[in-house]
Amino acid sequence: MSRVYTVAVVGGGIGKSHIIEGYEPNQDRFRVIAICDLDAGRRNGLAEEFGIERRVENFDDLLAMDDLDIIDICTPPMVHYPMVMAALRAGKHVICEKPLVGSLAEVDEVIAEEKRSKGKLMPVFQYRFGNGIEQVKRIIDAGIAGKPYVGTVETLWRREAGYYAVPWRGKWKTELGGVLMTHAIHPHDIFTYLMGEPKSLFGRVATRVNDIEVEDCISASLEMESGALASFTATLGSADEISRIRLAFENVTIESDHEAYNPGKELWTILPRNQATRVKIEALLADWQDVPSRFTTQMRRFWDALEGKGPMPVTSADSRRALEIVTAIYHSSETREEVSFPVAADHPKYRSWLPEGFR
Numbered sequence: 095m096s097r098v099y100t101v102a103v104v105g106g107g108i109g110k111s112h113i114i115e116g117y118e119p120n121q122d123r124f125r126v127i128a129i130c131d132l133d134a135g136r137r138n139g140l141a142e143e144f145g146i147e148r149r150v151e152n153f154d155d156l157l158a159m160d161d162l163d164i165i166d167i168c169t170p171p172m173v174h175y176p177m178v179m180a181a182l183r184a185g186k187h188v189i190c191e192k193p194l195v196g197s198l199a200e201v202d203e204v205i206a207e208e209k210r211s212k213g214k215l216m217p218v219f220q221y222r223f224g225n226g227i228e229q230v231k232r233i234i235d236a237g238i239a240g241k242p243y244v245g246t247v248e249t250l251w252r253r254e255a256g257y258y259a260v261p262w263r264g265k266w267k268t269e270l271g272g273v274l275m276t277h278a279i280h281p282h283d284i285f286t287y288l289m290g291e292p293k294s295l296f297g298r299v300a301t302r303v304n305d306i307e308v309e310d311c312i313s314a315s316l317e318m319e320s321g322a323l324a325s326f327t328a329t330l331g332s333a334d335e336i337s338r339i340r341l342a343f344e345n346v347t348i349e350s351d352h353e354a355y356n357p358g359k360e361l362w363t364i365l366p367r368n369q370a371t372r373v374k375i376e377a378l379l380a381d382w383q384d385v386p387s388r389f390t391t392q393m394r395r396f397w398d399a400l401e402g403k404g405p406m407p408v409t410s411a412d413s414r415r416a417l418e419i420v421t422a423i424y425h426s427s428e429t430r431e432e433v434s435f436p437v438a439a440d441h442p443k444y445r446s447w448l449p450e451g452f453r
Contacts, residue, residue, distance in 0.1 A: 099187070099400065102128035102148075102156045104177065105168035106136040108191055112166055113144055115220075116389035123397040124164070130156055153177060157184040164189060170262045171270045175200045182211040187400065189393075191218045192279055194413040196270045198421055198437060199445045201414045208410055216396050216406055217413040221280040221337075222287055223395075224358030224387030226351050229379055233346065233364070234288055238374050240344030242322035247285050248338040249278040249328035251354055253304065264306030266452035272308030274299060274420055278328035281337050283416050284350075284357070285326075288341065291319040291415070296432045297423030303331035307452070314423050345371045359387035421447045 101117060101124050103109040109129075117124045128148035131137040141149045150156060156165055157180060165181040166189040167174060175195040181188045182204070194217045195201055208215045221227075233239055251273070262268035269276060286292065297314035304310050310330040317323060335354040341347070345367050351360040366372040385391055391407075398404035422433035424447040437444065446453045 096122060097401065098123060098125050099163040099397065100124075100161060101126045101164045101166055102130055102150070102159070102162055103140075103166045103168060104130040104153060104156070105170075105191075106131040106133070106140045107168060109166065109168035110140060112168060112189075112389055112393075113140070116393035118144075119386070119390045120394050120397065123394065128156060128159070128162065154180070157181065157186070163187055167191060170268060171196065171275075172262070172268045175204070178204055178215065179207055182207045182213050182215065185212045187213045188215045189218060189396065190215070192413070193270055193275055193417060193420070194410070195417075196448075197444070197446050198414065198417055198441075199439070201410065201417055202439075205410045205414070214400065214406065215410055216392075216399070217408050217410060218389075218392070219280065219283045219287075219408045219412065219416075220388040220392050221284055221356070221358055222408065223385065223391035224356065224360070225382075225385050226360050226362040227284065227288075227358035228385045229382065230341075230348050230362050230364065231288060232378060233348075233375055234343075236374075236378055238371060238378065239346050239348075242289055242318065242320050243342045243344065244322060245285060245289055245324040245339070245341040247278075247281045247324070247326045247328075248336065249273070249281045249326075250332035250338075251277055251328075251330055251335045252332050253277075253310070253330040255304070258304060258306055264304065264308055266307050266448050269308060271420060271424075271447070272299075272301070272306065273310050273328045273330050274312045274423055275308075277330065278312065278326065279416055279420065281328075281339060281357070282326060282419055283412065284339060285324065286415055286419075287412075288339075289318055289320070289322060289324065292324075292419065292422075292435050293317045293319045294432050294434045295419065295422045295426060297326075297426040299423060299427045303329065312423060314419075314426075346375070356387050 130150040164187040258264040299309035314326040336352040339350040349363040395407035399406045
């Protein structure tokens with residue numbers, strides 16, 4: 095009989111999606127025993143809805159629970175770092191929503207703490223999972239796609255005044271960034287997951303849609319380690335909402351499904367350049383088994399990793415790469431200079447990408 099890990103969900107906003115998509119379909123692997131939220135109504139409502147035993151207001155109370163295996167952090171970004179560090183020091187396994195923390199210095203401190211802790215850390219990048227993206231990943235990893243040429247990422251979403259009525263949103267010190275940090279970080283992670291490491295970047299950010307502190311439009315041009323070129327575009331001022339990734343390789347061109355918040359689920363468009371490539375792809379995917387999207391598969395593979403049955407589906411190194419891109423775009427926009435990777439401890443924004451006056 096497989097082990098069932100006990101879970102506390104901290105933050106009942108996106109945390110509810112973790113329960114519905116991640117833990118409910120995987121009840122043979124996880125059991126949510128505690129909900130922690132400062133809002134008593136939301137805390138009690140979730141506990142009643144999902145039959146959760148413990149209703150906790152104080153995060154520190156979770157650290158003392160000997161029968162608690164995993165702390166799943168779904169709070170606003172500004173408190174991720176202290177919660178992740180405290181949970182790792184308490185020996186708990188940790189799941190944390192994006193952005194993992196608020197600077198590259200904090201990422202490196204988390205990575206160091208994770209090495210000391212008996213707990214394991216999994217950042218959340220749920221858009222990586224589903225039939226569409228998994229098929230493409232298999233084609234690329236098998237070497238069938240060939241040399242990467244170019245790629246584009248478009249994150250065209252819509253956010254208006256009601257979204258920013260939540261007090262911590264739209265502010266540097268609490269949300270830690272705008273469309274680049276909170277929204278486009280998902281498609282940008284998908285891009286590097288498929289196309290590899292960036293080599294250099296030039297980017298710009300602007301606030302054009304909403305009356306907020308942080309940016310709501312971005313554009314960036316990248317050179318990848320492979321030599322491929324890429325462009326990123328994102329806005330929160332689109333009339334409709336799509337996430338679109340298009341990749342051109344030597345042997346195949348690939349385009350994602352356009353669903354904004356679940357681009358990995360449906361099958362992607364795969365266009366082989368010739369019949370020989372088509373035959374190879376058909377043979378590779380002939381035995382395909384369904385891969386549920388988003389949290390369902392990410393949590394299931396987290397269980398596999400805890401049991402030594404597979405790799406960690408998302409790592410702290412993945413979060414560092416995502417936050418390197420964030421840091422580089424903010425710095426490049428401010429200085430009008432190209433930024434090279436990796437972004438190391440001697441970089442001016444290593445300890446904070448926040449603008450002067452907001453740190």
